[in-house]
Amino acid sequence: MPRYNPLKLSEYRQMFQPLKALVIGAGAVGSHMIDKLARMGMSVEALDYDVWTDDNTAKCSAIVRNPEDIGRNKAISCCERVRPYLEEGCVSHGIDGSVTMIGPEILRNYDYVIVSVDNFAAKIYLNEIWKLLPADDRPVVLMNGTSHELADSIITDGSAFCLRCVIEESWLEEAHVHTSCADIPVMEINGVKEEIRTSHNASDIAASITEAQIEAHRIYGICNRRLTYFGYPNIGLQESTVRPKRNCPDCQIKPPVDVRYLKGCILDKTLRETFEEIYKSVDGNNVEIAVHSLRLGNRNYNLFVKDDVCHCCGKPIKVMRHNSDICLQDLRCDVCKEKGEKATANIRFGSGDHRHIFIKEDLNHLGDLTLFELGFPLGAHIHVSDSRGFFDVMAGNARKRYVFACLEDCNRIHETDILKRGD
Amino acid sequence: MNDKYRMVVNGVLVEMTPEDCEEAVRNDCRELLQRYNPNIVNIRRKQAGPGELLHLEIGVRAPSYYLSGKEDLVPKSCNGMSAEMIVKDTGYPLMENTIEVYYPVNRRLASANVFRSGKACIDKHVPLKSTILNVADKILNDMIYNTKYNRFDSPACSELVDWHRGRKPTIDPKSLYPRRSSLPPRRKALPPRVG
16 A cells, blocks of 8 residues: 555546556666656556666666666566555566567557667567557557657557657668667767767656656547657757658558467467367368567568577587577587687578478477477467468469467466576 | 568568469469470479478589589589479568578589588578579579579588689570570661652
8 A cells, every 4th residue: 555645646646547558678768667657556567678787777767776776687676666656456567578579469458558668679579569459459659768868758549650650761770779778879870970878867857758648648638749858958848740651661560350369378388289279270280380470670580490500510409499589609519609619600501490380290399399489479479371281372272371369478478577588 | 471571672661461472473483484495494393392382393404513412522423403492481572581492412513502401502682683583593504503603702612612613614504595586687668658
């Protein structure tokens, strides 16, 4: 029970109590956001894969304690710190994981999703999975950030523009660059390399104007706009409308027409169980399950790597991971790892057994792996094709295609503390 | 496969449904089957496996060289060479890595551009431009050692670079393509009648 006098707070406080928000990124702006959402009287969940260090606590909220929280996951520590002043019935829950570990079905849970990350690849990814939900099931999304002394907050329900509309396509050439949380961030803008430095004040204000946007949306229904705070010397707040970008790739995304639900959760469901249930659903046993396709920062990851070769000595190695979870140094045999040999991307190594689909013959080796271990994020859409016997493209006979999801994914996110694969 | 494949190409969003990809494969396959000289080039459709849109056997009836295993590095001459070309159902021709070409391991082409596993190294993917037509061109010309198609800067099998560099084409590369009969000589147009 919070220890305060509710009569001293906003008369609208009760409107926020049943609401749930997801904060993607619990760093400089995100930590302030978690603090403010909890004080607004909302339930808040946060997702971040990073930990606090002496370097990155400079701009964060005062809820973060140095040195006690150094080395701890950002999302988990922030959500823990706000628990003492949560409204009755509200919860705060942090998850150690990257945004690519969640799929579209997870976002159904939330009334608001706040994107407080510092790289464009993550923003675009979130935008794409958000657009895969039907408009009625989509949460309102807010994206905030800082640059020098400028703080920005955008709120959208998807009806007028999407997040990609406010991102220049040229910025996506360096989509993976983290502009805040690592070292002194440098970014190339219009051909000129600039150091991006922001103060603690800008991070706090970005969260404050986002909080104000949520209040205005909830109380007055105001949406689809941008608020920008300009710092010294000409301090001011500007409201602007956002126009949809011409030929915005993500505005074209349409949700699947029909999603069929499988029992259970991606974290537990094995490939064998998935095939059995899909056979019953499509009334056939000649199906192919597409390996999860992840597009991140102009690169496409859509392969499950069963075997490969050591990229130091060329010896065959077992990998058993989705290619989005593999970096070059992972492709080493145990002997080369122990010796500290460095893997190289030499073309002579070729490629091993890389799958783009799973078929029933794969059950011998992969049947007991869970869908999560096979590369599907929690809340993923699973694409299935039924070829009804052999497929002849020249005959023009159409393949039946289906989209499945797991029913329990939405609920499991609230019980999951760590959303990571492998080591 | 996906609901739709999307990529920004030269600043323009391109979207293809899986059905569009199938149509692209059909069109390209029809053209491929008529493109080459049937006396020299043999292209045969095979049954597509799971996850495949198209599976072709593609080969030449011309002198070539082969290796008989993963460890073999001594090229042996032969009178013909063939490989299997597979188009996967992953967004052809927009997305990367939709086309793969394999030689049998015990009869792989002796070439610096073929891995020991038998997989052929095909050039870097260019969205919408890398199709089975230009891959087939590369593979067939590789089989007859047409030097224009060789890549030694990043070889798949570096042990064969020196041997491969010394090769001359085993047949005239133009004979891969059907001979076009020449047009009759052009007649000079008569002047217009007046009145």
